[in-house]
Amino acid sequence: MDFWSRLLSHASISTSTSRKDAAKDPAKRLHRFEREYAQLLQVWRNTSNLPRDFEAAEKLEIRLDELTSILSDETRRPLPHPCIQFASIKQIYAPIGKIATTSSNEWIVKSAVLFFATLVESEEEAFVESHNFSSSLTNLLVRITGQNSVRLGRDTEAKVVELAFNITTKIRLQPSILDVWFQTPHQAPHHHAPPGRNHQNQERQAIGDRERFAGRMQKQDFPLFYILMDYIQHEGRVGDFARTGLLYIIECAAASVPLEQWIVESxxxxxxxxxxxxxxxxxxxxxxxxxxxxxxxxxxxxxxxxxxxxxxxxxxxxxxxxxxxxxxxxxxxxxxxxxxxxxxxxxxxxxxxxxxxxxxxxxxxxxxxxxxxxxxxxxxxxxxxxxxxxxxxxxxxxxxxxxxxxxxxxxxxxxxxxxxxxxxxxxxxxxxxxxxxxxxxxxxxxxxxxxxxxxxxxxxxxxxxxxxxxxxxxxxxxxxxxxxxHHRYAILTLLRTEALHESPSSTRRTAGAHNQEVDYLMSLAGSIGGQDNFDEVYENTIQDAMTRLESHPCSLKLVAPRVSTNNHDLPAIPDSLPGAPPDVTSHTLLPDDPLLGALLDILDTFFINPIDTNLSVTETITDLAICGYMGIEGWLLRSAKTYSYNESSDPADPVDPADLPSSTSPTDSDFDSASELAQIQARQKCTTRPRWEKSTLPRVLIILGQLVDQISKYRETIPRFDELLQQRREAFQTADSAPTPQPKSRTHTPAPAPAPAAAEMTSDTRGDSPARPSALEGFAHRLLSELGSPSRSSSPRGASPRGRKDRVSAAVSGGYGIGTPGPAVPPKEFSLNYEVRPLGRSYSPVSGGEGAKDPLVASQKAAFAAVDQSILARRVGIPGRAVIPLRFKAEGDAGVSPEENTEEQTEHSEGQDQTESEGNGRGHGPAAETVSVSHVLTNALILQSFIMELAGLVQVRAGLFNEVRFT
Structure with a gap:
């Protein structure tokens, strides 16, 4: 290092050391502060046209930043703080405010705002309690935020609003300083005017009232309030500071009658x-x-x-x-x-x-x-x-x-x-x-x-x-x-309801009827088909139903625990509003409710509805039954008044005492034969299943049965329907697991062993069909990429349109039977078509090893994929209605080509479309009367999920709200 470098280095070190020593010494720090302030005033007074003198503006900005730096450094040092005392005694903030308001320079304004913020944040000298400080600061804020002021950048605006927010925070913590920032409006004394001036005074008073209503006479009373009002619609930090500061002021209105009246009149x-x-x-x-x-x-x-x-x-x-x-x-x-x-x-x-x-x-x-x-x-x-x-x-x-x-x-x-x-x-x-x-x-x-x-x-x-x-x-x-x-507002408005008064237990549904209806719903879900862990899927459905029932606002009083044994008051939903509906009481939905009828009309055309419409209508029907005070008998389940029993199993038949256990023999001294027999007969009556009669079913169950029958018709007319349905389920499984950060390699998981009855039925109906691997060798992923339109992603996310956790995965990634890989066996009283169709041929006869590389096998897989794509793209209507379902030719039969078949169906449909559109209350139109097989498969899985939800909901309600009687 040469001589000059060492000299400059020593000089800079000595200068830095001297500044640190001066900052530590209060007297030297005050001397430096006074010198900077004097230079600031000198530059300002010697500048005749500050908005156009950029050199003077730069000097003023430097002096302001230096003053702020000295004050900020002093607040972090031990007492005494002579610079802060000097600023308070000399009121240097008044000329600094004038400099900023007359400069029309954003940088000077920003520096002045930071200077005032430093004084506000200091806990000494009580700047926020000074009327002079309040007047100077509010004048500065009003001038720099007015319409004719300089345009401020986002950062400067944030500093301005943050300063106003800090003042409101001080007012909130110290309500006594409110009078410093809020000038209580005083009414002008009324003087007796000469008779000739009465009309003129009335006009002035009317003008004054209009100005006060418009807020013109209010801003001078509380400028800080209106500064925050101007920024409440801004985004980011500016809007957050403005809105929170305004909330603090409104909080203070409860403790200040003048402020309360002023806010009302503002x-x-x-x-x-x-x-x-x-x-x-x-x-x-x-x-x-x-x-x-x-x-x-x-x-x-x-x-x-x-x-x-x-x-x-x-x-x-x-x-x-x-x-x-x-x-x-x-x-x-x-x-x-x-x-x-x-x-x-x-x-x-x-x-x-x-x-x-x-x-x-x-x-x-x-x-x-x-x-x-x-x-x-x-x-x-x-x-x-x-x-x-x-x-x-x-x-x-x-x-x-x-x-x-x-x-x-x-x-x-x-x-x-x-x-x-x-x-x-x-x-x-x-x-x-x-x-x-x-x-x-x-x-x-x-x-x-x-x-x-x-x-x-x-x-x-x-x-x-x-x-x-x-x-x-x-x-x-x-x-x-x-x-x-807001279920309480829907009663007697959106819904036609009937109050349920205290009634004898005989009107509640019995355990036998409850089990019968749950079995019916599960049978409907199981008949749609699927090969997955059904017990796990149903358990997740039960948990979801429990969460929804417990979180419903109306169910709070029913499920909330009591405070103590001596205090039986349940937590009430807060409501202090005049005209609000009363608290929800026990009620039920009338079967002829217009809203329910409209929902069921939409449900009736389930398979040709858009997917989002079906998701919404099933969600809404479920929401109707979520309220704990809503009785579901009569519109979702059968009414107990319609139960009838077979003569051979009449629950009223007397019980032979000889059939009772020895411990309950009538000869026992501790046994009351009459009361025990009555209890046994009552229990037997409640556990006996009533006759399943279609005339007693609500419309919901009838439509669900019809929709399942339509799936059976699709299964009869669409080749490989069961395989395509299972592949669609696996496609959703792949899509649902795609977003995972570290996907694991999929391995073959054997299907759960079927129950004996189901296994016997499966072996009788399916014959010797070759086994299929569960993953279908990546066909689900290829299905997503090949069947979608060009705008669709090849790896779509597993988002649920319903917005509920695991809805899509529960709807389409698991079958809905009860613990069996095949369709569940329905109760004998359910007259539905539950014939199990054979699986047919498999895409992959050989799942691994050398056979997977066989060119013949690869060619067969490609042929099957092409056939399936052709099937999925075909359009079908609702079975048994105006548009005739698509008839597919059998393999190897001579007949029309797929294109000719489609044209023939289109020609046949043209004559029916107008009639269908007029007959359909919602007017789907010709294009919506037929949908693709792919659309039907997705809707079938949604229907399966919905039926599963209803079964879980009915089962959880029975235990949570004690809706089922056993005696």
């Missing part, structure tokens, strides 16, 4: 309601529900799903722009909920809810529902989707009650809340309500159209019978959301 409620309405108006008026091509769920990819058409007017729900707009709207809606949660003032809360109803519900949301239509390209889909997302996002009882009470046209009731003691705040709220009505009248808004003429129930029933499958799908999702989250 335009907080008006700005929040109009802001929410503006965000709602930005949402697309027309919408179609769609999925990204690379994220299409496998359950839709292996069906006839087609992406709907979208354009500049009709937006797809998967569009990133639409999702961003929707999330912004919902976040602002959640801010409404947060405000109500933090607000402890009844008057402020009532004012907010009143504006929410008048400005948003009555003027925007309800008119959009009323004017929606499924003819103009998806406006019904849009508004119903928005309403569903609103109900799914909110959980505040006030907002839920306001929305559903209004849209369902529930009757009003008088509020039970006593009038508040503070009459001044009440008078202010009355004036605010009158101002709101005056504003509505001035804008010539029509308030005569109300849900009393057309409410949400009418819209729902109309949309469920729509010609648009998209409208049906989103309406089912809306109904499901109301049933799951």
């Amino acid at each position: 335009d907080l409620s008006t700005l929040m309601a109009t802001g929410l309405g503006a965000l709602y108006s930005q949402l697309s008026r027309k919408l179609v529900v769609d999925y990204p091509a690379h994220e299409l769920p496998p359950v839709l990819a292996l069906s006839d799903y087609q992406h709907p058409t979208s354009n500049y007017e009709i937006v797809a729900s998967c569009s990133p722009e639409f999702q961003a707009h929707l999330e912004t709207f919902l976040s602002h809606l959640l801010f409404w909920q947060d405000v109500l949660n933090h607000c402890r003032s009844l008057e402020v809360k009532s004012t907010l809810l009143e504006h929410f109803q008048v400005i948003f519900l009555q003027q925007l949301l309800y008119p959009s529902l009323l004017e929606s239509s499924d003819i103009d390209g998806g406006s019904s889909v849009a508004v119903i989707t928005y309403l569903r997302r609103i109900l799914e996002s909110l959980d505040h009882p006030d907002m839920i009650n306001l929305i559903l009470h209004y849209l369902l046209a529930l009757p009003d009731s008088l509020p039970s809340v006593p009038p508040p003691n503070n009459t001044s705040v009440s008078d202010a709220r009355k004036r605010k309500s009158l101002d709101l009505l005056t504003m509505m009248a001035a804008e010539n808004l029509d308030l005569s159209v109300t849900p009393l003429l057309f409410n949400l129930v009418d819209l729902t029933l109309a949309c469920l019978r729509s010609h648009s499958q998209q409208t049906i799908h989103v309406t089912l999702q809306l109904v499901s959301a109301i049933l799951k989250r």
